[in-house]
Structure formats: structure tokens, C-alpha cells
Amino acid sequence: MSKADKKQEIFRAALKLFARYGYKKTTVAEVAAQVGMTKSNLYFYVAGKRDLYEQSIRHALKHWRDSVAAAIAEKNDVVEKFKTMALASFQYLADDEQLRSILIMDPAIFTLTPAEDRFHEINQGAMRLIKDILVQGINEGRFTEIDVEHTTEFLFSVYIMFLIKTYVKSEGISALRMYEQGAALVLRGLCRNPS
Amino acid sequence: MSKADKKQEIFRAALKLFARYGYKKTTVAEVAAQVGMTKSNLYFYVAGKRDLYEQSIRHALKHWRDSVAAAIAEKNDVVEKFKTMALASFQYLADDEQLRSILIMDPAIFTLTPAEDRFHEINQGAMRLIKDILVQGINEGRFTEIDVEHTTEFLFSVYIMFLIKTYVKSEGISALRMYEQGAALVLRGLCRNPS
DNA sequence: ATTTGAATTATTGGTTCATTTGTTCAAATA
DNA sequence: TATTTGAACAAATGAACCAATAATTCAAAT
Numbered sequence: 001m002s003k004a005d006k007k008q009e010i011f012r013a014a015l016k017l018f019a020r021y022g023y024k025k026t027t028v029a030e031v032a033a034q035v036g037m038t039k040s041n042l043y044f045y046v047a048g049k050r051d052l053y054e055q056s057i058r059h060a061l062k063h064w065r066d067s068v069a070a071a072i073a074e075k076n077d078v079v080e081k082f083k084t085m086a087l088a089s090f091q092y093l094a095d096d097e098q099l100r101s102i103l104i105m106d107p108a109i110f111t112l113t114p115a116e117d118r119f120h121e122i123n124q125g126a127m128r129l130i131k132d133i134l135v136q137g138i139n140e141g142r143f144t145e146i147d148v149e150h151t152t153e154f155l156f157s158v159y160i161m162f163l164i165k166t167y168v169k170s171e172g173i174s175a176l177r178m179y180e181q182g183a184a185l186v187l188r189g190l191c192r193n194p195s
Numbered sequence: 196m197s198k199a200d201k202k203q204e205i206f207r208a209a210l211k212l213f214a215r216y217g218y219k220k221t222t223v224a225e226v227a228a229q230v231g232m233t234k235s236n237l238y239f240y241v242a243g244k245r246d247l248y249e250q251s252i253r254h255a256l257k258h259w260r261d262s263v264a265a266a267i268a269e270k271n272d273v274v275e276k277f278k279t280m281a282l283a284s285f286q287y288l289a290d291d292e293q294l295r296s297i298l299i300m301d302p303a304i305f306t307l308t309p310a311e312d313r314f315h316e317i318n319q320g321a322m323r324l325i326k327d328i329l330v331q332g333i334n335e336g337r338f339t340e341i342d343v344e345h346t347t348e349f350l351f352s353v354y355i356m357f358l359i360k361t362y363v364k365s366e367g368i369s370a371l372r373m374y375e376q377g378a379a380l381v382l383r384g385l386c387r388n389p390s
Numbered sequence: 391a392t393t394t395g396a397a398t399t400a401t402t403g404g405t406t407c408a409t410t411t412g413t414t415c416a417a418a419t420a
Numbered sequence: 421t422a423t424t425t426g427a428a429c430a431a432a433t434g435a436a437c438c439a440a441t442a443a444t445t446c447a448a449a450t
Contacts, residue, residue: 003391003392024402027441027442027443028442028443028444029442029443037392037393037394038393038394038395039442039443039444040393040394040395040396040444040445040446041392041393041394043443043444043445044391044392044393048443048444049442049443049444112356112359112360112364113360113364113366114366115364115366116364144383146376146379146380147376150372150373150375150376151376151377151380153373154373154374154376154377154380157356157357157360157373158353158356158377161307161352161353161356162352164307165307165308165352169307169308169310169311171308171309171310177345178345178348178349178352179349180345181341181342181345181346181349182346182349182353184341184384185341185346185349185381185384185385186380186381186384187384188339188383188384189380189381189382189383189384189385190380190384198422198423219433222410222411222412223411223412223413224411224412232424232425233424233425233426234411234412234413235413235414235415235424235425235426235427236423236424236425238412238413238414239422239423239424243412243413244411244412244413
């Protein structure tokens with residue numbers, strides 16, 4: 001098993017424990033035991049506990065983003081892409097209890113401000129998805145010619161906020177309804193020919 | 196001076212100190228001194244330190260909301276009302292350094308979830324402003340017939356989020372640009388005949 | 391190149407205690 | 421009667437300490 005594979009295994013084990021007990025209450029000894037090694041050996045793979053935690057989360061977030069990207073890629077119509085993006089990302093989290101648990105225990109993962117965002121590169125990728133859809137829509141003449149940069153940031157902020165409302169604070173179905181209404185409203189504002 | 200007037204005076208003095216030193220570092224003795232009375236006498240007017248704090252904030256929030264309501268009332272056209280609502284509330288806070296300071300020191304005043312909202316009745320009032328505009332727009336045939344309840348909640352959430360981004364976390368001008376783009380986008384989604 | 395046990399360092403949680411601050415109240419005042 | 425006060429009491433806070441636990445390093449082993 002390659003070093004990279006071993007890392008993967010470590011990250012998955014770590015995420016499981018972090019999701020169950022939270023950052024502070026999980027010890028590196030426990031994580032090491034979970035993958036069948038001593039804690040000192042863990043330091044051969046990661047720089048420390050904090051690093052282990054962040055990398056594990058980074059790993060999970062990337063998987064999420066890639067999964068949403070794949071769902072979008074299946075659609076051709078730009079309006080369908082928009083709808084898929086809005087819903088697939090929500091659905092993914094609904095299905096991933098472990099990641100939800102992490103997010104609830106550490107709400108700061110989803111920050112409202114880029115400056116203090118520990119996972120900025122990953123969120124940049126998510127914003128890329130939004131931006132590409134906006135650009136495609138404009139190029140195809142389906143969307144009105146809006147300010148792509150700021151609108152992308154706006155949509156991403158709204159999206160993050162509703163993730164927080166729905167899964168971190170547990171407003172559940174109520175927040176989902178709002179999100180759906182909002183997505184529809186925004187899509188109507190985006191489209192040149194309102195349906 | 197009536198008891199109600201004395202209370203007003205106390206609230207203003209308290210807010211000033213709370214804004215400067217925060218809740219914990221402000222003592223009731225200091226507040227009492229500020230209005231020229233002993234701390235024990237303060238208990239004739241308020242139930243305790245917490246009550247003093249919350250009432251002072253409540254007072255300031257009401258003033259804010261009423262000020263926005265007044266600005267909206269000046270306009271007749273529903274689209275103008277919408278724009279005014281979106282901007283006047285932001286402008287008010289830009290001008291009120293004291294309230295901004297309170298908000299920064301106690302970010303939980305602006306919660307993303309109604310359940311834990313200590314000032315829910317006041318925010319209800321703010322949502323009322325949004326709802327009335329939506330209803331007017333629909334009745335006049337200017338807005339499409341959206342789900343008023345959920346759209347109101349959606350818009351209020353977005354509004355609160357940008358207040359936090361702009362003033363609590365200090366993203367300043369960048370968040371403002373996003374907000375403007377978002378407001379324009381939403382308004383376009385709302386209107387029956389896009390301009 | 392990987393793993394380990396033992397040693398070292400840093401954090402954490404609990405305890406005490408002195409000090410400050412919040413709260414109550416019977417008596418005074420206007 | 422409505423308001424104010426000083427003194428007493430109760431609760432919260434922060435500093436200083438200690439013991440226990442957990443994180444990290446590293447020389448030696450595989």
C-alpha cells in the first residue's frame with residue numbers, strides 16, 4: 001500500500017472519530033489505534049493533530065465538490081445545470097451524516113467571510129462551478145448580462161448561509177422551503193425569458 | 196421627568212457604555228453613575244444587568260426599524276419601496292457607530308435562526324415591512340405571484356447575512372457590491388416586466 | 391522507508407481563594 | 421406613595437496552583 005493510500009485510510013478513520021467525538025475529545029492515539037498503528041507513527045504521515053483534522057476535512061469537502069461537479073456535468077441545458085447545482089449539493093449533505101456531524105461540531109468550517117476561511121481553495125472550486133454556469137448562460141443568451149464576479153459571490157454566500165441554516169442550525173424543512181423559493185426567484189432574475 | 200423618560204435616559208447611557216466596553220466589562224455601577232444614581236436605584240427601573248442590556252438593544256433596534264419604515268413610507272412606487280428598503284437599512288447602520296459596535300461585540304444579536312433570536316418580535320416587524328411590499332407588488336400586478344411567506348423569510352435571511360458580512364465581519368465595500376448585485380437580481384426575479 | 395517505546399513538552403481540568411460585581415432589602419427621603 | 425440609598429449578601433470572576441492527560445519529538449529498531 002502506497003504512502004498516499006495509507007494517508008487516505010488515515011483520513012477516513014480520523015474523520016469517523018472526529019465526527020463522533022469532536023476535535024478535542026478525539027486523541028491522536030485513538031486515531032492511530034483505529035488504523036492499527038502507534039501514535040508516533042502517525043507523525044510520519046501528518047504534521048500533527050491539527051493537520052490531521054484539516055486534511056481529513058479537506059478530503060471530505062473535495063469529494064463533495066467533485067460529486068456535485070459530476071452531477072452538473074450530466075446536464076446540457078444551462079437552466080437544468082443551475083437547478084442541479086442548487087439541489088445536488090444540498091442532497092449530498094443530507095446523505096452524508098458524518099460530514100454533517102463534523103459541520104455541526106465545528107460551525108467555523110462554513111464561514112461567512114473568505115478571510116477567515118480555512119478551506120478557501122476548496123470553496124474557490126465550488127464558486128468556479130457557479131461562475132461557469134453563469135458564463136455559459138450569458139454566452140448562450142439565456143441569462144441577462146449580469147456582473148459575473150459579484151453575482152457568483154452573492155450566490156455562493158446565499159448557498160453557504162442556507163447550508164448553515166439547514167444542517168448546522170437545524171431548521172430543516174423550513175429552511176429548505178425558503179431555499180427553494182429563493183433559488184426559483186434568483187433563477188427567474190437570471191433568465192432573459194422568464195418561463 | 197416621568198419613569199418612562201428616565202428609562203429612556205438609562206437605556207441610552209447603558210448602550211453607550213456597552214458599546215464601548217462590551218457586556219461583561221461594563222458594570223451596573225458604571226451605568227448608574229453615568230445617569231447619576233446609585234446602582235441599587237437602577238433596580239427600581241430594570242430587573243437586572245441582563246435586562247438592562249437587552250432592553251437597551253431592543254430600544255436601539257426599534258429606532259432602526261422605525262427609521263427604515265419611515266423612509267419606505269415616503270415612496271409610492273412599489274419598486275422604489277423595495278430599493279429603499281434594501282438600502283436605507285444598510286445606510287442607517289453605516290451611520291450608527293454605536294449600534295455597529297454592539298453588533299460586533301455581540302454577534303449573536305443577529306442570529307441566522309429564529310429559534311434562538313432574542314429579538315424576534317422586532318425582527319418580525321422588519322419582516323412585516325418586506326412582506327407588505329411583496330403583497331403590494333403582487334396586488335398591483337407588478338410582481339409575479341410568488342409564495343409570499345417563504346420569499347419574505349428568504350429575503351430577510353439574505354438581508355441579515357449581508358448585514359453580518361458587512362458590519363460584523365468587516366468585509367465592507369466588497370460585501371456591499373455583492374449585496375447590490377443580489378438586490379438587483381432578486382428585484383428582476385420579482386418583477387413581471389423586467390426593465 | 392517505516393515503525394516503535396520512551397522521554398519531553400504543552401494542554402487541560404480541577405481546586406482553592408481573594409476580589410469584584412450583581413442583587414436584595416429595610417430604612418430614609420421627597 | 422414613589423423614589424432613592426447604604427449596607428449586607430450572594431454570585432461570578434480571575435489568578436495561582438497542581439495533577440493528569442495528551443501532543444510531540446527522537447534515537448534506535450525493523
